[in-house]
Amino acid sequence: MQPSSMQSWxxxxxxxxLPAAIGPLLIGNMLAIGLEQxxxxxxxxxxxxxxxxxxxxxxxxxxxxxxxxxxxxxxxGPIRVTQSGILAPSSVxxxxxxxLITSLLVGSLLIVHGGWxxxxxxxASILGALCYSGGPYPLASHGLGExxxxxxxGLVAVVGSYYLQAGTTTMTAWLLGCAIGFFNAAxxxxxxxxxxxxxxxxxxxxxAVRIGEAQAKVLYQSxxxxxxxxxxxxxxxxxxxxxxxLLSGASLIIARNLSRExxxxxxxxxxxxxxxxxxxxxxxxxxxSIGLYFSLT
Numbered sequence: 001m002q003p004s005s006m007q008s009w010x011x012x013x014x015x016x017x018l019p020a021a022i023g024p025l026l027i028g029n030m031l032a033i034g035l036e037q038x039x040x041x042x043x044x045x046x047x048x049x050x051x052x053x054x055x056x057x058x059x060x061x062x063x064x065x066x067x068x069x070x071x072x073x074x075x076x077g078p079i080r081v082t083q084s085g086i087l088a089p090s091s092v093x094x095x096x097x098x099x100l101i102t103s104l105l106v107g108s109l110l111i112v113h114g115g116w117x118x119x120x121x122x123x124a125s126i127l128g129a130l131c132y133s134g135g136p137y138p139l140a141s142h143g144l145g146e147x148x149x150x151x152x153x154g155l156v157a158v159v160g161s162y163y164l165q166a167g168t169t170t171m172t173a174w175l176l177g178c179a180i181g182f183f184n185a186a187x188x189x190x191x192x193x194x195x196x197x198x199x200x201x202x203x204x205x206x207x208a209v210r211i212g213e214a215q216a217k218v219l220y221q222s223x224x225x226x227x228x229x230x231x232x233x234x235x236x237x238x239x240x241x242x243x244x245x246l247l248s249g250a251s252l253i254i255a256r257n258l259s260r261e262x263x264x265x266x267x268x269x270x271x272x273x274x275x276x277x278x279x280x281x282x283x284x285x286x287x288x289s290i291g292l293y294f295s296l297t
Contacts, residue, residue, distance in 0.1 A: 008086045012095070014058045016275040020153050020187055021054035022047060023285030024180040028161030030289040031173055034296040038165055045109050046161045052103035054153075056129045059096035061140070063089060064133035065204075100126055114164045121160050128152050143207040145192060146185040146223075154181015175234045176288070179227035183281040186223035189216060190262065190277055194270040217263050224255040224277070227284065244291025251284045 029043040066082040066089060082092050104126065111119045128148055132139050139148045158177035159169050192199065192208035193216040199209050208216040228249060234240035258280060262273050 009095075012059060012062060012087060012092060013055045016278055017058060017187065018051055018054055019278045019282035019285075020149070020184045021050040021157070023281045024153055024157035024177070024184075025050045025161050026285050026289050027176050027180060027292075028158040028173065029165060030292045031158075031162050031170075031176070032165030033293065035166055037167075039113075042110065042113055042164050043161075045106060046164055049103050049107045049110060050157060050161075052099050052106065053125055053129055056096055056099040056103060057132055059092055059099060060129060061133045063092045063096060064138065100129060110164060114167075118160065118164060121156055125152055125156065140192075140206060141204045143205055143210045146188045146207050149184040149188040150178075150181035153184040154178060170239075171237075172234065172239045175230055175239060179230045180281065180285065182223045182226045182230075183277070183284065186220055187274065187277045187281065189220050189223060190270055190274045193217070193220070193262075194267060194274070197267070213266065220262050221259045224259055224280065225252075228252050228255070231288075241291070241295040243295045244288045247291040248284050248288035251280060251287060254280050254283060 025043075025047045029038075029046065032038050062082050082089050104122070107118075107122045111122055128139075128151075131137070132145065132148055133141075139145055155174070155177040158180055159173045162173040163169055189208060192206040193213060195204075195206070196208050196213055196216075199206055207219075211219070231240055231245045231248060235242060235245045254276075258273060258276055261276075262270065265273065
């Protein structure tokens, strides 16, 4: 049964991946909520901009992987709307361009507010969205997808959103940017590990293809456990308060379960773990943000 137009676009934007964009912006803004100059408008605008960029990346990935012959009928992951013929390639491309332009328009307020550092980050983010799957040197096809996720949906998102509110950065923001970055790199690693066989045939040399499935499983464990080591270290160094560390630490149970499931499964069976890893990012971010709020009141 052919999905409706709304269902088709819902599939295209991949809502299960959006916590990767929302979580770090939530933490970055909550870090600054106690500041006198904190702005709800800037917080909302930065989150909207991040979500638009995430959707742009998803659409670009759908379009460019089809165009480059990477997505085929052998694909193990969720349905890709371009490859399956649900949406025309030109429609997906135009939607991607539209989202990028909209994110730039929305982000113009952030640039005016934050100045040249935010302008640089905005330019880098848009180029990153395009170059992840497209361009002469697609990051995803050269084993750099996880690094891109760590940088843009970790460091840039957390530190950048805090800078917008505070006009400066702190060790706390950098530590949390690293923590969230590892979670989002884990999301990317699940996707690429699932697709090792089809990516290898298509010549897409993701990190998972380069290191093999066995090493990818070990790396995933590192990615989902390292954030907890980071926040504990931050607490011991005096950069993080105990309550947010304690609350977010409860999500270690989820990380442990996901680590076991990822280790025991392969191929198409990894699909549920992709969404669950994104949920882990969001749960960690929400719990840490609740802890931040109550530690400030």
